[in-house]
Amino acid sequence: MASISALARSGPITLVSGCEVDKLNPCGHLLKLFPLPVTRLARKIEPMATIESYHAHIYYDAETIDRARTLCETARDKFGVDMGRMHEKPVGPHPCWSCQLAFGPELFAGVVPWLALNRDGLVVYLHPETGNVMADHTEHAMWMGAKMELDTSIF
Secondary structure (H helix, E strand, C coil), X not given: CCCHHHHHHCCCEEEEECCEEEEECCCCCEEEEEECCHHHHHCCCCCCCCCCEEEEEEXXXXXXHXXXXXXXXXXXXXXXXXXXXXXXXXXXXXXXXXXXXXXXXXXXXXXXXXXXXXXXXXXXXXXXXXXXXXXXXXXXXXXXXXCCCCCHHHC
């Protein structure tokens, strides 16, 4: 059986005992990294659902509709996203006026950071389309600005 220092020289070694994770550095010195419950190590990671597309809903009211229209039209022109109608009443599960921007996963890395930096105080509600309507609008959703309550009773 090899000694601990010989094993350590062959590369980092992780030791798990109880609720602690220790690592031996290449010199054989024991390093305490952080507490980590064993149950966390055994947690099952669920496979990622296939994301077909994304919807970004821009929320606004009578006072902010012009800013929202400018944001949506600029996103459409800059990224080629599909821009929906500028609704002047709550539609679907949305609690206020909104406009939907629809785009594929390949545009996510460009559109989402751009919206984050250019939303001009407007609330943006973003969710994927995986085929699980309830989860997409709740568990999988992201908010920029104030989080609002959706009417999920329609799903």
